[in-house]
Amino acid sequence: MKNSEEGHGTADVLIVGGGLAGAFAAIKAKAGGAKNVVLVDRAKVGKSGCSAFAAGVIAVFFPEEDDLEEWYKITVELGDYLNDQDWVLYHLNETHKHIKDMEKWGVAFEKTKEGRFERRLMRCASDKVPTIKQIMFHGPQMMDVLRKKVLELGVTIMDRVRITDLLTDNDRVVGAVGFNTVTGEFVSFKARATVIASGGTAYKSLFASHKMLSGDGHAMIWRAGGDLMHYERGAHHATCAWYDLLGMNIFVSFGAKFVNSAGEEFVGDYDPIYQDHTQTYMYAGAMAMEVRAGRGPIFFDMTHFSEEEVRKLRTVIPLSVSKMERGGIIVGDKFVKKMEWVPTNFGNIGSGGGAKIDLDCKTSLESLYAAGDAACGIGAGTYGFPLIAIPWAITSGARAGEMAAKAAAETGDVRVNKNQENDFHGSYMAARKTKGGVDPEHAILSVQEVIIRPDVYIISREETIKAALAAIEEIRRDQIPNLYSLDVQSYNLVLDACNMALCAEMWLRSLLTRKESRAGVMREDYPYRDNVNWLKWIIVNKAGDEKIKIRLEDVPLHKFRMQPTKDKQLHRIFEAAKRRGVQWG
Amino acid sequence: MGIRRIDTEKCIGCGTCVDDCPMNVIVLNEEGNKAEIKYLRDCQSCFLCEVECPVSAIFVTPHRERRIPLPW
Numbered sequence: 001m002k003n004s005e006e007g008h009g010t011a012d013v014l015i016v017g018g019g020l021a022g023a024f025a026a027i028k029a030k031a032g033g034a035k036n037v038v039l040v041d042r043a044k045v046g047k048s049g050c051s052a053f054a055a056g057v058i059a060v061f062f063p064e065e066d067d068l069e070e071w072y073k074i075t076v077e078l079g080d081y082l083n084d085q086d087w088v089l090y091h092l093n094e095t096h097k098h099i100k101d102m103e104k105w106g107v108a109f110e111k112t113k114e115g116r117f118e119r120r121l122m123r124c125a126s127d128k129v130p131t132i133k134q135i136m137f138h139g140p141q142m143m144d145v146l147r148k149k150v151l152e153l154g155v156t157i158m159d160r161v162r163i164t165d166l167l168t169d170n171d172r173v174v175g176a177v178g179f180n181t182v183t184g185e186f187v188s189f190k191a192r193a194t195v196i197a198s199g200g201t202a203y204k205s206l207f208a209s210h211k212m213l214s215g216d217g218h219a220m221i222w223r224a225g226g227d228l229m230h231y232e233r234g235a236h237h238a239t240c241a242w243y244d245l246l247g248m249n250i251f252v253s254f255g256a257k258f259v260n261s262a263g264e265e266f267v268g269d270y271d272p273i274y275q276d277h278t279q280t281y282m283y284a285g286a287m288a289m290e291v292r293a294g295r296g297p298i299f300f301d302m303t304h305f306s307e308e309e310v311r312k313l314r315t316v317i318p319l320s321v322s323k324m325e326r327g328g329i330i331v332g333d334k335f336v337k338k339m340e341w342v343p344t345n346f347g348n349i350g351s352g353g354g355a356k357i358d359l360d361c362k363t364s365l366e367s368l369y370a371a372g373d374a375a376c377g378i379g380a381g382t383y384g385f386p387l388i389a390i391p392w393a394i395t396s397g398a399r400a401g402e403m404a405a406k407a408a409a410e411t412g413d414v415r416v417n418k419n420q421e422n423d424f425h426g427s428y429m430a431a432r433k434t435k436g437g438v439d440p441e442h443a444i445l446s447v448q449e450v451i452i453r454p455d456v457y458i459i460s461r462e463e464t465i466k467a468a469l470a471a472i473e474e475i476r477r478d479q480i481p482n483l484y485s486l487d488v489q490s491y492n493l494v495l496d497a498c499n500m501a502l503c504a505e506m507w508l509r510s511l512l513t514r515k516e517s518r519a520g521v522m523r524e525d526y527p528y529r530d531n532v533n534w535l536k537w538i539i540v541n542k543a544g545d546e547k548i549k550i551r552l553e554d555v556p557l558h559k560f561r562m563q564p565t566k567d568k569q570l571h572r573i574f575e576a577a578k579r580r581g582v583q584w585g
Numbered sequence: 586m587g588i589r590r591i592d593t594e595k596c597i598g599c600g601t602c603v604d605d606c607p608m609n610v611i612v613l614n615e616e617g618n619k620a621e622i623k624y625l626r627d628c629q630s631c632f633l634c635e636v637e638c639p640v641s642a643i644f645v646t647p648h649r650e651r652r653i654p655l656p657w
Contacts, residue, residue: 043607052607053631140633160609181609206653209631212607241655243647244630291657319632323647342656441626445652452654489609489624 017198018045021372024397032405046147208244231353232510350389587628
């Protein structure tokens with residue numbers, strides 16, 4: 001960072017968020033000719049967000065081994081035709097090139113004896129449809145290498161800087177403000193182009209190592225007047241009820257089984273094609289239906305794994321294996337007991353909503369780009385596609401960095417509005433001085449109690465969504481403006497609570513709007529996937545009066561190659577529930 | 586539970602855990618020669634500190650530090 005005469009930090013390209021998307025953005029911004037690239041993270045670049053804890057597998061299309069048409073078709077079908085199909089093709093064609101670069105930089109991948117990438121069937125692949133395959137990397141080693149690469153290229157890294165708001169000059173983003181999460185010092189950056197790569201929100205929900213993902217990027221884009229899209233899509237996942245564990249995908253690819261309280265494998269009944277490899281929303285729906293029928297709790301069984309398989313897991317997913325050893329699940333090289341498994345409201349991590357972007361990763365605001373979970377997911381619409389988060393962070397991060405560098409080169413000096421900067425500074429100082437009021441811990445728990453309910457985030461209906469919305473509005477009205485902080489650490493919780501509550505309201509309003517059941521949106525009052533009326537994108541932004549505004553756009557299918565049938569079909573989860581004798585409706 | 590203890594006999598005060606913790610849970614003590622747990626409730630049981638500690642002075646459990654509602 002260079003200090004300009006006005007006392008701002010300055011950057012040609014400012015990148016917010018130091019996970020995989022942010023690191024790739026920084027690398028490609030440098031490669032694209034930007035001289036002064038600054039990468040900031042609220043924790044530490046390389047040890048933050050999802051990427052440092054990513055569970056060892058990436059779905060990659062290799063042109064020398066795979067059929068592009070098949071991958072393209074499956075991606076669009078699993079996205080239930082809400083994808084930006086241009087992005088799907090671009091993504092599939094780009095990922096493998098970046099993977100090969102990562103390997104050159106030193107990222108370790110599991111290889112066969114012949115030196116090829118070792119590949120296994122991904123989620124959404126089975127013996128019947130063996131298309132989508134994954135490769136394996138060595139957990140946190142990947143981000144250690146990326147951090148080193150970023151530094152080698154001369155990118156300025158600023159750890160422990162949490163960006164809170166964007167600086168704007170009319171419709172143009174000209175930088176950002178935030179604070180140091182250790183010292184509390186207020187910071188301000190002037191930038192020709194900005195990339196938001198700070199993830200989505202996981203609502204500090206049941207899932208491992210995602211507690212810093214509280215929707216900062218989405219919230220600041222919304223506050224600056226930018227568009228967010230696909231916010232109705234709650235990302236579903238499932239995890240251990242007892243501990244925060246990662247790695248369900250890789251465990252499933254090794255043959256882990258879900259069983260209900262009677263010991264019966266049930267997922268295959270809900271999805272006969274992909275079975276235990278089904279999409280995340282199908283797991284969540286199937287578990288909710290089984291519990292509704294009195295067949296809960298649900299267990300995850302890996303007791304049949306061989307010792308060799310456990311040793312392999314120790315290499316590719318070391319942190320989770322340590323946890324299971326500490327919890328007495330793995331003893332020696334054997335799984336000795338089943339774990340209780342529950343669906344989790346994963347917010348919009350991995351496959352949910354985010355900034356509406358075009359093929360250049362540009363948002364609706366000038367000079368602002370978004371990548372990874374901060375943007376609206378691959379191909380804008382792929383619900384529950386297997387492990388799309390990591391390859392998407394790579395391709396969108398790289399594209400955002402490249403295009404932000406180009407935009408920075410084409411932009412002259414930018415002007416920071418001193419009044420706006422002073423207002424942000426003043427609000428920050430006032431918020432830090434707050435005495436008395438509501439504990440942010442209470443507000444966070446209040447939001448979670450509203451949204452981590454199966455009748456809200458898994459199988460919902462108008463009454464349950466409206467009740468949740470009313471509760472969130474009440475939290476935003478009565479608690480959020482009155483939160484107090486004891487020190488800079490608890491001020492982080494104040495911001496977490498504030499942004500989580502905003503994201504929850506954007507999600508519930510979008511969910512209420514989609515009057516059909518499509519992929520991860522499973523509404524028992526509208527149980528049909530409605531291709532006649534609902535091939536639409538739901539977009540959220542801010543109305544002038546600070547209210548959340550919703551608008552609809554037709555999916556531009558006329559531009560795309562794959563076309564859906566214009567019909568209405570009962571959502572698979574409701575059809576399967578009928579077969580399993582579970583009541584709904 | 587999250588991070589449960591830092592063995593002060595073993596700790597060499599290198600600051601690796603302080604530097605790596607994504608949640609600012611650990612700080613160096615006033616003398617700057619030992620790591621100590623400051624914000625225990627923010628621990629997300631990610632195990633990075635335990636894994637990265639060069640002298641194996643840190644012990645973490647996988648239990649959740651904060652109460653998080655379960656779906657049922």
